[in-house]
Structure formats: structure tokens, C-alpha cells
Amino acid sequence: MRKLLLMILLGCTMSVNAQFVPNTRWPYLYENFSQGTIYFAKNQKSEAQLNIHLLGNTLHYITSDGKIFESSDKDVVRVEIGNDTYWFANHKLMQVMVQRGDCALLKLVYGDFDSMTSGSGAYGSSLNSSASRDLSSLDLGGLNQPELGKMLQERNDGSEIPLETSYYFILGGKVVEANKKAVTETVGASQSDNWKKFLKENKIKWKKEESLISVLGFFTKE
Numbered sequence: 714m715r716k717l718l719l720m721i722l723l724g725c726t727m728s729v730n731a732q733f734v735p736n737t738r739w740p741y742l743y744e745n746f747s748q749g750t751i752y753f754a755k756n757q758k759s760e761a762q763l764n765i766h767l768l769g770n771t772l773h774y775i776t777s778d779g780k781i782f783e784s785s786d787k788d789v790v791r792v793e794i795g796n797d798t799y800w801f802a803n804h805k806l807m808q809v810m811v812q813r814g815d816c817a818l819l820k821l822v823y824g825d826f827d828s829m830t831s832g833s834g835a836y837g838s839s840l841n842s843s844a845s846r847d848l849s850s851l852d853l854g855g856l857n858q859p860e861l862g863k864m865l866q867e868r869n870d871g872s873e874i875p876l877e878t879s880y881y882f883i884l885g886g887k888v889v890e891a892n893k894k895a896v897t898e899t900v901g902a903s904q905s906d907n908w909k910k911f912l913k914e915n916k917i918k919w920k921k922e923e924s925l926i927s928v929l930g931f932f933t934k935e
Contacts, residue, residue, distance in 0.1 A: 738854045738871030749794040767824035770805035802888045813933040817883040825875040
């Protein structure tokens, strides 16, 4: 019995340690390209193997000959990758966490490349300059129409990319950063008192998804 328990615990530990982490040779949000659908205006759609490149959160797809290309966001209504739904907002793919009518809460997971291209220079000078921030120095995979086969061979050879998460709202057709100042600026004069009352009665944590869903509820009256 003890031996069985030890094997189960060891298996759980190995599973956690094997969790996917993007790196400079595989700078994608997902561990693998997955079957997905791109929905365009005028009820058109296209299916392909899709992934999200963390440099700019752009959409990449695989061609029939094993090449990787970047898809334009022109006329794209939404993108579905597996069970996840994305919208382009500010030309970046953001995951739709909650949608109510024409309002939504979006999540952006992006690579913190600034932290990878900054540090201390000679004589204490900062390397956090435009030259040191040149992302080409990271030699990111997935750019310049690479071959999938070659990338798969090198996918474990890169440096880990730290990830950051930001939230945004779609309110009145506008992309609004999920913070108190930005959201308050969207509240009309007729709702100003109700908004102040809402903030007073609810301790909003602007980095917590549950709190942001309640903020969305204020605008959708649900």
C-alpha cells in the first residue's frame, strides 16, 4: 500500500515537472499546434493547425508542406484553438473569458521579453536601451517562415520565456484596459453615481478574474 502511494505521488510530481514552458526556440503559447478554426466576416472560415506566437501574440498556422506562416488579423471575427476562443484586440490575440452581448472580458498572456533583454552593463550602465532590447538577439523560433520539422528538433534548446498576464474589457465596442482609471473613464455621466456605489460596495481586485467578471456585470446588468 505504501509502495503504491509512493508511486502515485511520484507520478504527480513528474506530471507537474513536465508542465510546458515556452522558450526562445518554441515561443508559442501552446505546447503543440492544434486543430483550430479562423472565422472571417461574411460567414467564411478556414481550418488549420494553429498556435499563438508570443512575440506580438500573433496567429501562426502550418501549411500542407510543413511551413509555418503568420496569419493577418484582417476581417477575422474570432479564432478557436481547441476549446479556447480568441478575439483580435489591438492586433493581439486575447482569450475570451466571458462574453455578454457585445461586451467581454479578455485575457492576454504574453512573453516578458523586456526582462530577457535587460540587465547591468559595463561600469554599472543599464542595458535597458533600444539596442539591448533588439529581440533579434534572442533568435526567436517561429519567424521568417520556418519549417515545423526543424523547430520540433530544436524545441527544447531555447531559453525559458517568462509569461505575464493582463486583462482587458470590450465595452461599447472599445478595448479598455482592466484597471480602475481606464474603466472609470468609460462610465457615462448618468451612471457615475451608480459606479461609485458599485466600487464602494465591492472590493475590486483588478488583477483577479473573479473581480473583473463582476465589473463586467455592472456594464451588462447581469
